[in-house]
Amino acid sequence: MRVSNHDMIGDKPLVSLRGAGVMRDGRWLVRGVDLAIMRGQIVTLIGPNGSGKSTTARMVSGVLAPDEGSIDSAPKLRLSYVPQKLHVDWTLPLTVSRFMRLTARLSKGEERRALEETGIAHLQNAEIRNLSGGEFQRAMLARAIARKPDLLVLDEPVQGVDFSGEIALYELISGLRDRLNCGVLLISHDLHVVMAATDQVICLNGHVCCQGTPTAVAASSEYRNLFGARAAATLAVYQHHHDHMHLPDGTVRHADGSITDHCHPGDGHHHEHGHDHNNGHGPKRSGTGHAG
């Protein structure tokens, strides 16, 4: 397990959100998000579909301004963003090399190095829309790192990549964090793979439902009891059950069947070992549960 030695005491976060939320059409996409990303730290966001992962990444990137709460960015923060979707139309001629220079001026050497690092140097002059899913994700990553960012925001950077490619990409990301000494905000569906490189896991479900270090999660007896020995090799960590569900009409159904208007970002289970809040809560639950 990697322990980050970059976040020294007194170091200021690259970006921090405090009680941040985004509302669209009268509905909160996400709210009550508190997080801080330090230099050299990898923070991973997990959560079910529609839980506000991408919205949170957009807030951190400055694409969306929070409708409540606040965001603080380090001055002159250099940020690279890898969006979840990027479609290049036929009408738009775009080679990998030009794509690398989309938002930054690069020297030949800088471009070459980033492409080599992601293993696609041979595709420098290929058209973006002819790349395979895995090659395209590598091109996106190469473009992001060539800017030498302080903070790398990656929204599902391994989608469309086969399993061995996934592991290679995550190793690459983890290595980049060390080489560039940058912060990384990672959205992932594959916590079982990223676990080894992640410093902090934040689980979203319309708000921050729990956060902690993956080490603590993996080592905790609750985790083992809940998921068994196979846990490390399955998606179990990601597919844990939430104790409440957001219904289509905006209300919230809790584990005990009661329905309320909100899911109380302030209370709940913000214990440090995270992902056992299905039914393994037992005695812990009584103090922090969703009463009212």
Next chain:
Amino acid sequence: MLDDFFIRALIAGTGMALIAGPLGCIVVWRRLAYFGDTLSHAALLGVALGLLLQVSLTLAVLGVCVGVALMLLALQTRANLSSDALLGLLSHSSLAVGMVVLAWMSWVRIDLMGLLFGDILAVSKTDIAIIWIGGVLVLAVLAMIWRPLFAATVNRELAAAEGMNPRRSNLVFMLLMAVVIAISMKLVGVLLITAMLIIPAATARHFSNGPERMALLSAISGVLAVAGGLFGSLRLDVPSGPAIVVAALVLFVVATVLPARLRSGMGRGDG
């Protein structure tokens, strides 16, 4: 030399094609053809207002186009409005209102066909000066915003996250469009401006492996269309505005049916 109407038309048309080429690429990439139509139809309303208020027609057209562009920009940010329907509404209603106002002003004699289809053979030396000075300014501003504009064309969120300020480049781009339409209206007419934005860009796509190259080839292809159209119109005695668009279309068809191998070979040859 400038005393010959044909030479004047050629110079004016070349100026128009050089700016319409690169802007047309952005229009094609962003799927803004209908937006170009809307602005150019609004130009007719500009002409009507210019005549009514007795101000310079070019300025009146520019003013109305900028107004419509800003209005669209404001309405676009409200995602719940269908921009397609909105553009259609603005496009055709401004065309209709423009024509009604023009018809109502029975005391001014105007050549409606000239407004709709252009009258490039009637351009004056002043027109040429406006086109070339305006054109140089448009291209200079476009060069300045090109990187952020292109980045936002590929992905708006990425551009916003990486400090490219897509909102600003989008605004500047819309203003440039208004200028181009005000400049081109006299040459090809409000109904055919969009063609000069789109067809040369579509032709250039066949020979391009990068955006800057496509912008350049689009300008060249537009100049060829202007020259071909003007010569054709002189020879066959047909209206020159439509003849230029037909020439652009011929270039596009030729580029499309050329064997792919030949196209890429040509593409590399002059790169």
